[in-house]
Amino acid sequence: MLPVHPLISRLTTCLIAAGLALTALAQPLAAEERPAKELFGAKRLPAKMATASYGSYAKGCIAGAVAIPTDGPAWQAMRLSRNRRWGHPQMIALLEEFSQDAQKLGWPGLLLGDISQPRGGPMLSGHASHQVGLDADIWFTPMPDRRLSAQERDELPFTSMLDKSKFLTVDSRRWTSTHARLVMKAASYPQVERVFVNPAIKRKLCDTWQGDRSLLGKVRPIYGHDEHFHIRIKCPEGAAGCKPQAKVAAGDGCDASLDWWFTKEPWAKPKPKKDAKPVKPWYLTLANLPKACSAVLAGPSPASEQEVTYQGNGGTSTALAFSSGGGESAGRTIESVIAADTALPAIVPIPIPRPFQ
Ligand SMILES: [Zn+2]
Numbered sequence: 069m070l071p072v073h074p075l076i077s078r079l080t081t082c083l084i085a086a087g088l089a090l091t092a093l094a095q096p097l098a099a100e101e102r103p104a105k106e107l108f109g110a111k112r113l114p115a116k117m118a119t120a121s122y123g124s125y126a127k128g129c130i131a132g133a134v135a136i137p138t139d140g141p142a143w144q145a146m147r148l149s150r151n152r153r154w155g156h157p158q159m160i161a162l163l164e165e166f167s168q169d170a171q172k173l174g175w176p177g178l179l180l181g182d183i184s185q186p187r188g189g190p191m192l193s194g195h196a197s198h199q200v201g202l203d204a205d206i207w208f209t210p211m212p213d214r215r216l217s218a219q220e221r222d223e224l225p226f227t228s229m230l231d232k233s234k235f236l237t238v239d240s241r242r243w244t245s246t247h248a249r250l251v252m253k254a255a256s257y258p259q260v261e262r263v264f265v266n267p268a269i270k271r272k273l274c275d276t277w278q279g280d281r282s283l284l285g286k287v288r289p290i291y292g293h294d295e296h297f298h299i300r301i302k303c304p305e306g307a308a309g310c311k312p313q314a315k316v317a318a319g320d321g322c323d324a325s326l327d328w329w330f331t332k333e334p335w336a337k338p339k340p341k342k343d344a345k346p347v348k349p350w351y352l353t354l355a356n357l358p359k360a361c362s363a364v365l366a367g368p369s370p371a372s373e374q375e376v377t378y379q380g381n382g383g384t385s386t387a388l389a390f391s392s393g394g395g396e397s398a399g400r401t402i403e404s405v406i407a408a409d410t411a412l413p414a415i416v417p418i419p420i421p422r423p424f425q
Contacts, residue, residue, distance in 0.1 A: 099365075103351040107365055108189025114154060114376055115187050115367030121156055121200035122360040124311040125300065127352065129361040130188035130201035134376050136160045137383030142167035142177040144211055146221045152182040152191075156201040157378060158304050159183065162257060163204055164381040166299075173249045176213060181205030181296050187364050190352045200310065202303070205296045206254070208247060226295035230268055236330060238272045248273055254299050255286040262316060264290045264298040267329035274322035284320035289329050309360055 099107060108129065119132030133154040138145045143163065145153050155163075160183075167178045184201045185191060197203050209227050216224065229247065231239040251273065255263045265273075267289035277284060290298075303310035317325075328334065354362050370376045377385050 099362075100354050102353065103190070104354050104357055104361075105190040105192050105351065107354065108185050108187055109192040111185065111187045111365070112151060113186050113369040113373060115364045116370045116376070117364065117367045119157060120309055120360070121188070121202055121303065121307055122309040122364065123200060123358040125197040125200055125203060125313065127357060128188060128200040128311070129357060129364045130154075130156060130184060130199075131360070131364045131367060133184065133186060133188065133201050134160055134378040135186075135373060135385070136163055136180065136183065137377055137385040139215065139385070140164060140167060140381060140383035142171045142211075143180055143383075144177070144216055144221070145180045146207065146216075146224070147181065148218055149222050150182065152185055152198070153180070154186045154188075154201060155183040155204065156301075156304060158259065159202055159204060159301055160378040161380055162259060162299075162301060164378075164383065166206075166254060166257070168381070169253055170250055173253060174246050175210055175250050177211030179207035179209055179211050181207055187367075189357070189361065189365075197300075202301050202310075204299050206250075206299065207296050208242075209295070228294045230266065230294045236266075236268045236271075238268050243269075243272060245276075248277060249279075251287060251297055252277060252279060252283055254297065255283045256280075257301075259301045260286065260299055261302045261313065262300040263287045264293050264300070266290070266292065266294040267326065269294065269297075270321070270326055271330075274320065274326065281320045284322065285316050285318065287321065288316070289321075289326055291334075309358060 114133040114135075115131045117131040119130075119134075121130045122128050134157050135153045136143075136145060136155070138148060138153070163178070163180065163183075170178055181204070182195065182198055183204045184198050188199045188201050190196075190199060195203075198205075207226070208229050209224075227242065229238055229243050231237045251263060251265060251269070254260060263286055265287055270287055270289040273284060273287060300313075303312045354365070374385070377383075
């Protein structure tokens with residue numbers, strides 16, 4: 069037997085040790101202990117089961133969700149790569165109805181933000197809510213009169229309705245009475261329980277809204293929500309597993325509860341406590357969610373995204389969508405989607421740039 073050079077011997081030991089360490093790292097956590105956002109965030113398609121929202125808006129999931137088509141007569145879905153066009157069919161139907169009603173108000177059409185993941189649940193980024201398919205974000209940017217490419221939908225920056233040079237003030241150069249009517253239209257649907265907007269926008273509505281003031285109570289002030297607003301519908305009729313929210317208080321909400329937002333308190337940095345122990349990062353696990361969510365996670369997938377895309381109101385999804393056909397991991401690359409986009413028919417004529425008159 070040849071003597072082994074001591075260096076090689078050491079190196080081998082190192083490699084074995086490194087290998088062991090890697091194996092230890094690769095030991096997967098049991099599903100129950102992993103962050104639920106990783107489990108739900110990895111699902112590309114919904115659970116093919118009877119439609120049901122389980123749990124609450126910020127701690128739940130949804131079975132049998134459907135996708136809103138990427139494009140409709142009066143909407144375009146944004147940020148397609150996030151794969152959050154999924155919701156309860158009642159939410160998708162409402163969005164389609166709302167998009168048409170918006171056009172009647174003179175709004176060109178809706179740019180749709182996040183609804184939910186295919187099976188709902190916590191998300192790897194962004195929202196705490198949007199977990200049960202009953203929340204949806206709508207941009208304050210009107211839909212352009214041409215079809216946006218997949219890349220534009222991922223990259224188009226948000227536009228704030230606030231004048232950032234002032235404290236909590238709506239920018240009157242951007243905010244219009246049509247914006248106001250759009251938000252109040254959203255609040256007018258009986259199934260809509262809450263519409264979340266920035267406190268400055270709520271204040272603006274309180275100061276200017278001439279229509280039915282009783283609907284103002286549904287419009288709730290919240291952090292952010294200055295470039296989009298958020299519609300929340302109530303638990304569907306007979307949905308036993310869906311945990312409803314408390315009813316909004318009576319009145320228009322243009323009161324002390326709104327004034328509070330204009331004090332320093334909501335914006336003050338939390339004071340670090342003396343001798344406070346570092347807080348362990350906390351995340352939702354399957355054990356924190358309703359039991360049914362484990363079944364939703366394990367439920368079978370439909371054969372294709374198309375099979376579970378809502379067919380209500382003339383919407384279409386084409387190669388623009390980040391198709392999930394062919395299994396959980398078969399998401400297409402951004403490059404291929406962008407490449408495919410050039411072959412798409414425009415649903416509206418693309419305007420030729422012309423000088424201002
Ligand atoms: Zn939202």
